[in-house]
Amino acid sequence: MAVLVFAESLTGSIKKIAQEAVAYGYQAAQAMGTECIALTIGQADGAGDLGLYGAAKVYNVDASNDFDAQVYASILGQAANKFGADLIVFAHSSSGKSLAGRLAARFDAALVTAATSIPTVADGGLHISKGVFSGKAFATYALKTDKKVVTIAGNTFRPTEVGAAVAIESVSLDAATGRIKVKEVNTVTGAVPLPEAELVVSAGRGMKGPENWGIIEELAGTLGAATACSRPVADVHWRPHHEHVGQTGVAIRPTLYFAIGISGAIQHLAGVNQSKVIVVINKDPEAPFFKAADYGVVGDLFDVVPKLNAALAKFKANN
Amino acid sequence: MKLLVCVSQTPDTTAKIKFTADNSQFDKNGVQFIMNPYDEWYALVRALELKEQVGGTVTLLHVGPKENEAVIRKGLAIGADNAIRIDAEAKSSLFVAKQIAEYAKTEGFDLLFFGKETIDYNGSEVPAMVSEYLDLPFVSYGIEMSVEGTTATVQRDIEGGKEVLTVDTPFVLSCAKGMAEQRIPNMRGIMMAKRKPIKVVPAVEAAVGAELVGYAYPPEKGDVKLIDADNMDELVQLLHNEAKVI
Numbered sequence: 001m002a003v004l005v006f007a008e009s010l011t012g013s014i015k016k017i018a019q020e021a022v023a024y025g026y027q028a029a030q031a032m033g034t035e036c037i038a039l040t041i042g043q044a045d046g047a048g049d050l051g052l053y054g055a056a057k058v059y060n061v062d063a064s065n066d067f068d069a070q071v072y073a074s075i076l077g078q079a080a081n082k083f084g085a086d087l088i089v090f091a092h093s094s095s096g097k098s099l100a101g102r103l104a105a106r107f108d109a110a111l112v113t114a115a116t117s118i119p120t121v122a123d124g125g126l127h128i129s130k131g132v133f134s135g136k137a138f139a140t141y142a143l144k145t146d147k148k149v150v151t152i153a154g155n156t157f158r159p160t161e162v163g164a165a166v167a168i169e170s171v172s173l174d175a176a177t178g179r180i181k182v183k184e185v186n187t188v189t190g191a192v193p194l195p196e197a198e199l200v201v202s203a204g205r206g207m208k209g210p211e212n213w214g215i216i217e218e219l220a221g222t223l224g225a226a227t228a229c230s231r232p233v234a235d236v237h238w239r240p241h242h243e244h245v246g247q248t249g250v251a252i253r254p255t256l257y258f259a260i261g262i263s264g265a266i267q268h269l270a271g272v273n274q275s276k277v278i279v280v281i282n283k284d285p286e287a288p289f290f291k292a293a294d295y296g297v298v299g300d301l302f303d304v305v306p307k308l309n310a311a312l313a314k315f316k317a318n319n
Numbered sequence: 320m321k322l323l324v325c326v327s328q329t330p331d332t333t334a335k336i337k338f339t340a341d342n343s344q345f346d347k348n349g350v351q352f353i354m355n356p357y358d359e360w361y362a363l364v365r366a367l368e369l370k371e372q373v374g375g376t377v378t379l380l381h382v383g384p385k386e387n388e389a390v391i392r393k394g395l396a397i398g399a400d401n402a403i404r405i406d407a408e409a410k411s412s413l414f415v416a417k418q419i420a421e422y423a424k425t426e427g428f429d430l431l432f433f434g435k436e437t438i439d440y441n442g443s444e445v446p447a448m449v450s451e452y453l454d455l456p457f458v459s460y461g462i463e464m465s466v467e468g469t470t471a472t473v474q475r476d477i478e479g480g481k482e483v484l485t486v487d488t489p490f491v492l493s494c495a496k497g498m499a500e501q502r503i504p505n506m507r508g509i510m511m512a513k514r515k516p517i518k519v520v521p522a523v524e525a526a527v528g529a530e531l532v533g534y535a536y537p538p539e540k541g542d543v544k545l546i547d548a549d550n551m552d553e554l555v556q557l558l559h560n561e562a563k564v565i
Binding site for chain 2: 070095098103108133136140141179183196244277290311
């Protein structure tokens, strides 16, 4: 019996989403009365620190960091059998989602994706909840199969220190050659990927043009936030596609979301309505976004944003 | 090429979501159902474009009861050649994936297209499961694809950027925004769709996986607190002391 966590490291190092998955695996293992094991594949700098967040053991499989769901699923399937895993945990990331479904099919296992609750033991299995209908409701599922699979919503389970760093043990599993050849990986270097960001400053058509984004970047810089945008802005290439949040873009759950010059169409809200706190700045007091906001400022963003930036800079200097 | 597009139906984006009195089931009363937008706009249209480029057939597949046929007819009106309906309630992603895989395993499709997720459960589960059942490569969140002979070059979304890969057919592809542009069915398409065949296939026995226990509404959001545009210090203090997010 064990909880097996896939601690992903696609760019060669362990990121926050992998730490969150381990933190979740640890809490699940506590609830289930077992231990949490982390598995890394390929280069995984920082993997030993997963012990801090609750991994009793950290294993590494020598294989390529180039992601191929078929190959990785085979490795994880072997690991799940070898370690007797009852629950397999993934981040709700592009690779985690691709693998979770494969593992569920491999074992005919119950699967819950983007879980928002730690498992509770019930009904001879586990109960796990998730957001459904684009954040308009939650659903709770019973997982009663021998093996169970879960992906966890980002920014929801904070990695906290519960243990000490551990030595990485290598484990030999069969890594077949895949049929996918990765040619290029282009990620924004240095910046926190949007789905992992705790603080997000997002702007929309109210900005009037890409040349005006300086004030948004300044505000994000002061806060240490990631920048995002609405769909119309990405569609006309004012901002890069990967910044687009909403139903057809990225769904995010930051602790603080600033929506600046975004009206708040239902498709946009679907991607951000699970943010903990939403601040809306819009000159139109009737903008639908105010209904979903915790704090609102009615005013011209070109006036409000620099003032907010100054107030934040002053706050940061004093705290 | 022999192309398969799997489509599901979802409540319309703007639908009011409500449940039966004991919160045990989704209340379908008065809900307008549509073809899942990712399946329609990106998966189906990209398959049609590929057929226009290299020839072949586009088969639409839907797992659902007879009353869902409007969604299938729409897909045929947009341009699919024929359709399969597997006659069963879509009990769970695992159940649906098994139905699709059982049908597809002897059909020799070169490429299986899916939307990246449905807009109701946002699980992104079925295409990954189908690829595992069929032991095929899975390319998820594709935003651009070119095909030369039997080799596809796909650009896909990853966290904070993009990845480019190549893969030979057959494989499973899930499609995100960018893969194609929505097509609106024209009158000729709608008329032709009425004559296109929908083959009904019985469901196979399959595991259900996770079992729904019940639904809950999110906690009510309080009213928005408005702050004067000239008082940004107050907003900062509220975010620090009240919301405790900075």
